[in-house]
Amino acid sequence: MSHLPNSLEARDVAYQLHSYTDARRHEEAGPLVIERGEGVYVYDTSGKRYIEGMAGLWSVALGFGEKRLAAAAARQMEKLPYYHTFAHKSHAPSVELAEKLVAMAPVPMSKAYFTNSGSEANDTAIKMIWYRSNALGQPERKKIISRVKGYHGVTIASASLTGLPNNHRSFDLPIDKVLHTTCPHYRTMARPGESEADFARRCAQDLEELILKEGPETVAAFFAEPVMGAGGVIVPPQGYWEAIQPVLKKYDILFVADEVICGFGRTGDAFGSTTYGLEPDMMTLSKQLSSSYLPISALLVNEKVYAPIADESHAIGTWGHGFTGSGHPVAAAVALENLKIMEERDVLGHVRQVAPHFQARLRALARHPLAVEARGIGMLGAVEFSHEMLRDKPGALGGRIFAAMQEKGLIARNLYDTVAFCPPLIISEDEIDAMFDMAEAAVAEVAKETG
Ligand code: PLP
Numbered sequence: 058m059s060h061l062p063n064s065l066e067a068r069d070v071a072y073q074l075h076s077y078t079d080a081r082r083h084e085e086a087g088p089l090v091i092e093r094g095e096g097v098y099v100y101d102t103s104g105k106r107y108i109e110g111m112a113g114l115w116s117v118a119l120g121f122g123e124k125r126l127a128a129a130a131a132r133q134m135e136k137l138p139y140y141h142t143f144a145h146k147s148h149a150p151s152v153e154l155a156e157k158l159v160a161m162a163p164v165p166m167s168k169a170y171f172t173n174s175g176s177e178a179n180d181t182a183i184k185m186i187w188y189r190s191n192a193l194g195q196p197e198r199k200k201i202i203s204r205v206k207g208y209h210g211v212t213i214a215s216a217s218l219t220g221l222p223n224n225h226r227s228f229d230l231p232i233d234k235v236l237h238t239t240c241p242h243y244r245t246m247a248r249p250g251e252s253e254a255d256f257a258r259r260c261a262q263d264l265e266e267l268i269l270k271e272g273p274e275t276v277a278a279f280f281a282e283p284v285m286g287a288g289g290v291i292v293p294p295q296g297y298w299e300a301i302q303p304v305l306k307k308y309d310i311l312f313v314a315d316e317v318i319c320g321f322g323r324t325g326d327a328f329g330s331t332t333y334g335l336e337p338d339m340m341t342l343s344k345q346l347s348s349s350y351l352p353i354s355a356l357l358v359n360e361k362v363y364a365p366i367a368d369e370s371h372a373i374g375t376w377g378h379g380f381t382g383s384g385h386p387v388a389a390a391v392a393l394e395n396l397k398i399m400e401e402r403d404v405l406g407h408v409r410q411v412a413p414h415f416q417a418r419l420r421a422l423a424r425h426p427l428a429v430e431a432r433g434i435g436m437l438g439a440v441e442f443s444h445e446m447l448r449d450k451p452g453a454l455g456g457r458i459f460a461a462m463q464e465k466g467l468i469a470r471n472l473y474d475t476v477a478f479c480p481p482l483i484i485s486e487d488e489i490d491a492m493f494d495m496a497e498a499a500v501a502e503v504a505k506e507t508g
Contacts, residue, residue, distance in 0.1 A: 065090045065102060089463070094121025097481045097488050099468070108492045110462075110469040112481045115286055115318045115437075116344035119398060120481040126350045129394035133387045142171070142384045150389035157396060158355055162340065163331045166357040167364075171384035175317035176210025178341040178354040179280065182313050183214045184378060185339070185358065185366055186278045192369035200271055202264065202310075203280040205240040206288030209315055209341075218280050221288060236271065239263040240285075243294045244430055253294040261300035268308050278311040278339075283329025286318040289475040290432050290439035298333045311362065313339040317354070318437070321345035321396070322405045322482050325412050325435035332434070338362050345482070348395050353388035404482050408436050414486050418493035419478065425500050427454065436484070439477040442500075454503070461499035467492055 060066035066087040075083055090102045097120055099109050112118065119126065133150060140148045155169035170185075172178045183201060190198040201218065203209060209218035216224045217231030220240070225231055239260045240246055247256040268276050281301075285291035305312050314337035319329025323345065326332045330340065339362055343354035358366075370376035382388070399405070412435050419438040423431035430441045444454045455471035462469050462476075470477045480492060 060087050096120045096122055097484050105466065107463070107466050107468045108480070108488065108495070110467050110478050110480050110492050110496075112479055113349055114344070115323075115479045116349035118321060118323075118345040118404065118482040119348045119395060120483045123348065123350070123395075123398065125398055126348065126391050126394055129390050130351065130387050133390035137386050140386055141379075141381065143379050148384075148386050150386045150393060151384035154355070154384075154389045154393050157393065158342065158357060161327060161396075162357050163328050164336050165359060166340070167360040167362075168358055170356045170358065171389070172354045172356065173352045173380055173382045173385070173388075174210070174354055175315070175341060175343040176212045176215040177380065178317070178343060178356045179209045179215040179218060179313075179315060180212045181378065182278075182280070182339055182341060182356055183218075185356070185362065186311060186313075188369055188376075189362060189365045190277050192365035192372075195274070197272075197275050198277045200234050200236060200276045201278050201280060202236050202238055202267060202276060204285075205237045206242070206285055206291060207237075207240075207280065207282060207315075208285065208287035209280055209282075209317075236267060238267050240288070240291065241293045241297050242289070242291045254296045257294045257296040257300050260294075260297060261304050264301060265304045265307075268304070268310070273308040273310075276308060276310050278313055279305050280313045280315055282315045282317070283319045283333050283335060284324060284434055284437060286437070286477075286479075287472060289441065289472050290437060290477050292432050292434050293333070298335060302336065311338045313337060313341065315341050317341055317343045318479070322399065322408050323435055323437050323479070325405075325409050327405065346395070347388060347392040350395070351385070351388040351391045352382075353385065353392050399482075402483075408482050411484065411486055411489060412436050415478075415480075415484075415489050418489060422493055422496055422500065425497070425504065427500060427504050433478075436482055437477075437479050439472070439475045441475040444474045454507075457503045457507075458500055461502050462496055465495040465499055467495040467499070469496065 069088045070084055091099045092102050093100050097108055098106050099121055100106050137148060142151055158169045159166050172181050187199055203218040203220055205220040207220045209215045217235040220237045241260050243253050243256050314330050314335050316328050320342045324332040330337055338359050340357040347353045415436055416433055419433050420431045423440045427442050428440050429443045432439050442454050444451050452473040455474035455476055458476055459471035
């Protein structure tokens, strides 16, 4: 496609390398330039309106036009636009947000530590875990287990945790201390005749076997999303967490719950850990924490994690870690306002009210002959389509459906042949209907084209 010289599209192609994009294809196709947002909608530069069915990147809980978040940012910008939390310095927004997050945590947590992205939070978690093992005089306890299809970010360590081929291929990852255990996707991973409960138990057995093979004294932590997001919205089978958690406790392995997508209402509870009765030692939070109006992430750690780290920092003289933007006052002020609005408007109550309708429409979409499965919980869902029906390569059908949806004014996300939906939490029932009406029309169109 050729773009007008000097247009945003042409300048984008000329100057910008995009995340998760085939760069050569982008040179041909160019970008979709989004100009503004309001509620669950975003608008491109031609004025075309789209329902943002992914809340950006699973993140804009309050929608795209929340004036109070803009006002909170402006107030803080004028008062103290920047300060840091290095070397005993602090500021009110970081203190208030740390206090708030520790109070909100579903299990007793001791401290919050601020970072700027989910990847940084998970990367920092690994550094904390290694530092702690050294502090405890267990330098051999450094291995980390995560899961095939888990998503934990893209820095060298967090991309290693991520269990998806495209995050490893040609990057020389994963690093050697990171291991992956079974993906808890019942439909594709269960053996013939295996019940969901038996499959869940086998996932826990696989984890235990890996720990025993590696040597329990070498395994420090297990990272997992309560519900997998970018791996294809994989909801754990019945009994999964009940079987996994005792294995971790048995070998004194720390549990890090990656709540970057699930946190702050996505699953219909404050945290995914609440929904599934998880008892993590550490939690990583981001995305809906600030509705992504500004980048901020946080790591919550319990006393068992904090105390040895504090001792080690005392022995060395410092906890030699921190980002210039950690706990940025403007991002923290926006996050605080975001959490306040969620409480005042009872966004969680709203999610509980509309989620059954969202899930019903998701399942109705999956009754199409091209679909093989619907998965989801709360306001998170996906439909997997069958590329075999098309006799095309994996991902081709998902890509076509995604494109047809976008054409109709719906932005969803295709993860190979799975199409994910994760709209702003404030979405109304009518908007849910509009979203799935477009999705159904797009699938019908693709089915007709492909015969
Ligand atoms: N963890 C989970 C569960 C995520 O979904 C993501 C991003 O999608 C990350 C971590 C990484 O966050 P970021 O993109 O902010 O680095």
